[in-house]
Amino acid sequence: MPLWKIKRELLKMIMEASKSSYPDEFGAFLRAKHGIIYELVMLPGTLSGGRSVIYNLMMKPIDFTIVGSVHSHPSGVPLPSEADLRMFSRTGDVHIIVAYPYTLTSWKAYNRIGEEIDVKVI
Ligand SMILES: [Zn+2]
Numbered sequence: 001m002p003l004w005k006i007k008r009e010l011l012k013m014i015m016e017a018s019k020s021s022y023p024d025e026f027g028a029f030l031r032a033k034h035g036i037i038y039e040l041v042m043l044p045g046t047l048s049g050g051r052s053v054i055y056n057l058m059m060k061p062i063d064f065t066i067v068g069s070v071h072s073h074p075s076g077v078p079l080p081s082e083a084d085l086r087m088f089s090r091t092g093d094v095h096i097i098v099a100y101p102y103t104l105t106s107w108k109a110y111n112r113i114g115e116e117i118d119v120k121v122i
């Protein structure tokens with residue numbers, strides 16, 4: 001397994017988008033090159049709308065630069081739900097959950113089967 005990395009600026013952008021969406025969830029896909037996650041891929045309807053975020057993330061476009069997903073947990077607990085695990089298994093190898101209050105340390109990353117993995121901030 002490669003060690004995933006994420007751009008600090010992108011992580012900040014994710015936290016800002018999650019704050020803007022609060023108390024709804026924020027969700028998007030992640031785009032990476034050479035193991036470095038550098039861009040969000042938005043889908044219509046994933047910016048807000050609570051429970052529909054996970055449903056929309058399951059509607060994965062055919063795009064091999066997409067390596068996984070990110071979504072927010074307004075509850076403050078960055079652990080995957082059953083629906084999250086189903087979505088993870090369908091949408092890529094790296095999945096980030098950011099938890100309220102959306103600081104640069106309030107997030108965790110998981111692989112396709114829901115095991116916690118390290119993602120290095122660069
Ligand atoms: Zn979730």
